[in-house]
Amino acid sequence: MKIHMTAAPAVSVRKKSGAKGVLRAWQLYVLLLPALLWAAVFAYYPMYGLIIAFKDYKIRQGILGSPWADPIGKYFGQFFSTSIALNSIKNTIVISLESIAIAFWIPIIFALLLNQIQGDRVRKTIQTISYAPYFMSNVVVVSIISVFFSATGVVNHMVGSDAPILFTSLPQWFRTLYIGSNIWQTMGFNAVIYIAALTSVSPDYYEAAMIDGASKWQRIRYIDIPMIMPTVILMLILQIGNIMNIGYEKAYLMQNGSNTIVSELISTYVYKVGLQTAQYSFATAVGLFNSVVNFIILVAANMIAKKVSDISIF
Structure with a gap:
């Protein structure tokens, strides 16, 4: 008591x-x-529409009025039953892994090098120039790729080969152009968070290192990299968690009859089969599959990062 x-x-x-x-x-x-209101209206309320992945959705009947699919997972089976779908999954994973292996580290290197520039005016000018391509639409970026890498483009003139290289048509060049253009387009924007992390490093560390005779490379290696490593790990976890999500716009614009074997992604396949033909239940089922896989990968990456480095999102 x-x-x-x-x-x-x-x-x-x-x-x-x-x-x-x-x-x-x-x-x-x-x-x-x-x-909180924005998250409730635009992030959580639309999740109510996920049930149409298990229904034969009809616009006139609405979400609740549409009959349930028979069998209940019909559209998931429809997605996995075609060779095109399996190929699109493979292409999506390959491009995502190559982007992580190559493109993820470029903004980090850029931020580290930019931090070494002493003049504020020069540093801000370089940062602004690198940031500008982020505001270009994918239509403009793909148009630039077509101009530079066409059979009569600037690159072929620089190569000087008798037989022009069809960069925009050959399958082996699609991923190079896609990832390379992404690096050029997003490098400055993605480097902002690392630049912000570097600005929070105390100048006392640099002064002590310079007194001890540390070179610029040693200051980068022993001060800058350890200080931004928590940010790098968090961004890497988020990047891995989006491994199945690649926007369809640029890939769809870069597609043609010759490179479809490597350019058909999950997003482009869903856009063409699910949305252009008004198969909304099919498109929702594929989107739900993507979200579940991404969530599982995100949780696994977070657990691994927490055990290895004691840094995690949650």
């Missing part, structure tokens, strides 16, 4: 202190409210 009498006030005090803390910081919760 004495145990209950002593434990109850502690709980009530904790509850009161929590309520007082909310009231004391009510301005912060008001500022957080728009973000």
